[in-house]
Amino acid sequence: MTASQELHADLVIIGGGLGGCAAALSALQSGKTVILTEETKWIGGQITSQGVPPDEHPWIESFGATRNYRAFRRKVREYYFHHFPVKSSGRINEQFNPGNALVSKISHEPRVALRVLYDMLAPFLHSGKLTLLTEFKISDAETVEDQVLAVTVSHSVTGQSILLRGAYFLDATEMGDVLPAANVEYVIGAESHSDTGEEHALRGEAEPLNMQAFTYCFAVDYIEGEDHTIEKPAQYEFWKNYQAEFWPNKQLSWWGLVPHTLEPIEYSLFQEPNRFSLWTYRRVIDQTNFEPGTFLSDITIVNWPQNDYWLGPIIDVTEEEKQKHIHNAKQLSLSLLYWMQQEAPRPDGGSGYSGLRLRKDVLGTEDGLAMYPYIRESRRIKAEFTVKEQDISGEIAGKDSATYFEDSVGIGCYRLDLHPSTGLDTYIDISAFPFQIPLGSLIPVRVQNLLPASKNIGTTHLTNGCYRLHPVEWNIGEAAGHLAAYCIDQKIRPHEVRNNRQHLKDFQARLVKAGIELEWPQIHKV
Template sequence: MAHQRNGLLSDDVLTRPDEGATYTCSIAVIGGSTAAYTTALIALKLKLNVCLVQPQRVVGGQFTAQALPASDDGDLLSHRADLVSVDGEKFAISKIQRWFRNQQRRLQPVAGRRVEDPGGSWVGHLSTTPVVASTALNEALMPYLKSGKLRLIPYAEPTGLLWADGETPRRVTGVTCRDRRTRHGFTVRAKIVVEATDLGDLLELGNLPSRVGQEARSDTGEAILPEQARPQCQQSFTFDVLVERTAPGRGVPIGMPKEYGRVTWLNLKEFTGDFWVRKQGAWKKRDFFDAFGIFRYRRLQRRSLTKNKVSVGDVSVINWGTSGHPELGQCCGNDYRTGYLVGLSRPERDRQIQRARTRAQAYIHHLQVNGVSDLKPRGDLTWTKDGIALEPYIREARRGIALTTIRHGDVAKSFFPNQARARTFSDTLGIGQYHYLDLHGNLVEGHVSPKKDDVYALPFTLPASALVPIDTDGMVLSAKSIGTTHITNAAYRMHPMEWAIGEASGFLAAFSVWSKKQPREIVQQPSLLRKLQGFLTRNGIPIVWFDDVAHDDPDFEAIQVMAAAGIITSESKKDLHFRPYGSVSRAVVCTALVNLLGLEKMEAARPAFKDVRPGKHWAYGSIETLKAKGMVAGMGRGRFMPDKAMTRQQLGYLVRRAMPKAYPAAFAETSQDRHIVQRRDLSRVFYVLLKVKLGI
């Protein structure tokens, strides 16, 4: 009977193909990434049947097989509600992602209590063990595995793409795959294939237009890049290791790898167990078990309710990059910077992966024989013998050339002076935030290193067109293969954002199946795009940054979609507030209506109102346009009073004149009285008008 144990699904819910087997489904999700999981889950929730083909038995990517369930959260996720905003987990992520985080908290109490951060690491806001993360993820899939709506095929990799005959653009119809253990070849046919591998393998197998590593300036238009592309300049990758702090003398050696001290690429001199911090010109050492040392950096499980206390029995994932040292310069932990993975032959890729695994083992061995002996590998939490992850933690993939490429200028603070947000794409399907562009460069020379405001990232959005390959139908890009650049991938690769990318690709794939339209048609037709955005937001997925409108707000969908459409946006660019209860001036309403209707602004020879004149009031063109079409009237004595708050009664008059057939539906949930129009009222009413206009 279907069940799970220690985060592993039982054999009876897994599919192990015979040689030559063929499976048919609505959506084929290929890959074991975090986004692969969320893509599949969304499609299943939308009542479609899914084939999920992945390299391991466990689902979840970064959280599980890569052993890094210490989520790289932006600061906004930990925001606490105040007088003007709501909790971060109610506006910065979706309802489903919040459910996952709460399940983790439920499954891993501390000292018998539910706490906000069961791991208590000092770098993040929420961490648990891979087994807990896997258990929570499996709970959501179990009903679909039992019903047969989900076919989960583990230990498998793609070997090629299937194409429709003679179509332009060319269209993917399926994927050929191979079981890595039995070597059986099999085929998955689907209406939509989702590229959700951690290294962008389908792009390479299908010879789809793509980019690898650091691009040239001419490739992306990013001024910070050099003239020549450097594809070998990629982010480092890491084999994470789970270790427990033991009582003195009770440590368990991980063992010395045979290459230890014999090969140059291990570079033992850069290993350190201390974290040095330079403040006010002086160096301060933090020991390995210090409250802000390496062990607690990504601690996953704690014994004490006191968050800063490090206790015997605590468990941490060692995921340590570079850090300064007063004598050695730059030191490093288990980050593997010597090589790279994308663009190599499979045998060479496997060799680099094995070297990275050896480096992780060597680092833990170095710690154990150099003063940090009280460590015990926790293989029971990684489903391995030595506590080293099943797969490397991947930071960068082959990236598809999509209809839209997200560039440095769409994300970095330097391009948005005195603003709270980065670019809000009109076709946004999600939001993300990480405070800077976190580039872990390998040791290949020539890496660009953004500085100051060029490296800081503002809250950003996910354009739907970045999920659509430029010349291929039947496919949706997901995970780290979407249309980012080497630079912007450094923000979009984080846990919460990859989850959001999976949700977006799941909805886009499902909507393509429902509508029988290709993804490129959906993202390029306004009626289909706004309908898709409505589906996402109706299901509690934010697509525009507002910190005062929760995803369970009754007007969440209307506010989000109208803002994405650029019709009703923030009052100020300097904060993330929407101000749903704020009043709306008559000028603002007129401007929003002109934008909604797509009217060409008119310039009257003689102003209709003496208090709205050309060059004197910013809404002159909009007000004159509506006056000429008989949609607005003045307030007496030749005045329009543009800055006066509009009432619901006046809004009703305006809507009745502008779109009489839409009037009853527009005011079905809004009273017509003399109360002033709130910003949420305007979004609610105008959203109905937009849907009527677009025929959705």
């Protein structure tokens, strides 16, 4: 396909998720021009178009995030204070949490995250230093030897194609889509123990198509006494009767597993004694935070064990296979909603919560499901350094901290949290030490001017489980943006930054000045 237009910038960033936005912001703050593309209508990735409130570590309010990520969180709270009638008790709370969710200290609506991200990028959009192309997906790449010369992106509706040229190309897509197009070496799926030496890796052969489940999230509120039942999904009977061998009950039930013990657990929708409430798990609006009448109900995001889809991968399969699994995953989520509305057991002995209302507006789609599936596992570059389980696991005898990386470009913290996978494996959930992000994990083994800026860095199937969360993805993207800018300024390549002591020292000083923390204080594992 011949491109109808050609654009140039210092950095071309493919993928407008959290990593892509953070990379664009850091490069722009470094004085560079940026082209940022995004496959959906919304920038923000997992926090917007995928509908996932922030998963963060316990110390996030005090330390363990970049200055720009802190600014994002602060601006979310300010947005509610400026635009909503928040009760006075909330306005004086420095840790105001719009949804009071169990999983997040700042659980909020995807649309608010979208507005905040646009506000943070606004000066650069208005000045013309940032060109933003939404609903554009990579369709081709031009390479010569170890260089990427250009990428072509195509509009999902009109088919318009644009050729993008730059000094550096960043892959911030949700599934590492630039890597195969640009012939960048990468791995997918689950490695074997013989490959990585990891305790929890597969003992047989590697399984490239064995990847974590993905999820189509959706938002609901609850209007007692009203009936908002959706049309019965075509696959409802299948999902109503489906039960994986490792699962304690039917997929559509209130039963699941405690990830780190694999013991059965019975959930509830709303608060009940001795039950884990799914309603408050990822709630994005707690109506009691606001003056009476502002919201008719709480609003919660359904990203629960019951709508994790593990019956097949959508990376490196045929387009027909990919679309089949995407369709099936959507049917699973809609079937879960229908089951809750019509058949879910209630504590009063009745069945169904017909007052559950699918809030299509919250996620900006006609079908009410997120614009994009929540992708937990991407293609991952073959990197100069790959982070392995033994670098961060909190279960290794005699180990009292994560591996210290002299080439750190940031920090993160989360358990090695793997959801059931397409190999029909159950949860893997392992304690982890607060960890660093080594620069070596951002440097491809061969290609000189392409950098990962999302979940596609040099991790394994296992360690991806804790490098995939919101503040870590942001830090990865922000560091990648700085790295490209530094290399342009110094007229060197990324591997020279890592392998030259003076360049590494200078680059890390640049990161620290920009508000990126490179080391953790002495704290415990999670």
